[in-house]
């Protein structure tokens with residue numbers, strides 16, 4: 001099994017923190033030493049280990065004690081996040097040319113899995129994107145290599161261009177590309193020669209092929225089982241060819257993890273795919289976050305941690321609901337809400353996540369312009385503390401002052417206050433469990449319109465999260481009163 005030793009050692013390193021209410025300096029030091037040894041033993045590059053441990057230690061020492069998470073859980077979370085970062089954070093797709101064909105040049109040492117990976121990728125594009133790839137056999141040094149590519153081609157029903165072993169590989173590639181043009185293939189894979197070790201002659205040949213073909217992707221294939229050697233190979237190929245992506249093969253074997261964890265950090269090039277078997281379908285997109293949880297072997301623990309965190313967020317949300325229910329939701333709360341929402345990302349996407357809102361025609365065109373948010377904020381910033389907490393005092397002269405202070409027209413301020421009040425009313429209704437009038441209220445108040453729409457959306461977002469929980473809590477309260 002891949003990563004077995006690493007997983008076990010990392011788990012052991014963090015186990016010692018379990019059940020501790022507080023992590024002392026020496027606990028942390030011991031844990032970090034264990035993590036460091038675990039990574040080194042897994043053949044992770046020394047510099048990568050050094051940086052990793054340093055970052056985790058700093059984050060762990062500086063971490064505020066998050067409510068709801070114990071110290072061990074927090075450190076697991078930090079280690080998980082940093083592992084993910086080390087491997088590149090997010091999945092990186094295959095490069096694609098704007099006009100066909102997209103040319104993918106496969107490079108790597110002999111036996112790394114170039115031919116197999118070319119076949120797997122071609123197969124994937126064919127089945128998922130209905131692509132029509134062509135594969136060029138440019139390894140003229142081993143007749144068996146051409147046969148192998150031809151066999152793979154038959155297996156996945158993808159044509160192979162080959163000229164035997166007597167033609168210069170660059171010439172083969174030139175003619176192969178002409179053939180692809182003629183046949184309108186949308187992808188071309190160039191299967192190049194490998195050696196047991198990097199040598200000048202091979203590199204020169206690859207450089208000549210690169211110069212001729214201008215590949216969109218130079219995919220370096222490395223065998224994950226070879227640990228530090230894989231990393232050295234990657235560096236060598238990258239220095240000479242400036243590769244664009246890496247495929248790690250044989251992750252189904254008992255690789256220790258060094259290659260997966262070091263390549264990105266050492267070469268700066270993303271791992272794009274991983275091979276996990278010999279079958280043509282055994283190819284996966286490389287997801288750093290999933291790989292990190294797999295290495296940690298703490299899938300359950302990590303989802304628990306996430307859940308706990310969410311609940312802490314919900315506790316804050318609960319306080320807000322309380323205010324809504326008691327009708328004391330004011331402009332300060334509104335400002336808080338807005339700031340939270342702004343941190344979360346584009347408004348229209350958030351709205352779509354609300355159950356039942358994805359297809360709501362009232363919100364169809366209500367996308368959130370950050371400028372509008374800023375205008376609302378500016379208006380609230382121009383209010384006095386009293387006005388924020390007690391919006392009823394907002395008489396015409398105060399409104400004029402706010403308009404002048406925020407540089408917004410008075411009509412806009414009036415509209416905003418009116419809609420805030422309607423929203424507040426709506427919120428208090430909803431929080432009391434009265435959903436029926438909501439839609440009518442939304443339309444009546446022009447919530448689908450510009451400013452109100454946005455306020456409405458924000459309110460909807462916070463409400464939807466709370467409704468369920470609140471309902472439960474209210475019935476509990478009722479029971480208690482009885």
Ligand SMILES: Nc1nc2c(ncn2[C@@H]2O[C@H](COP(=O)(O)OP(=O)(O)OP(=O)(O)O)[C@@H](O)[C@H]2O)c(=O)[nH]1
Pocket residue numbers: 108109110111112113114115116117139145148193194195221248249250251252253274275276277278282
């Ligand atoms: N278990 C496993 N085997 C793999 C994987 N990828 C490739 N292989 C095997 O590794 C061996 C070498 O793969 P090839 O595709 O022939 O390697 P190559 O880089 O093209 O090698 P040359 O053509 O000799 O330069 C084959 O037996 C493949 O079946 C993988 O992800 N998992």
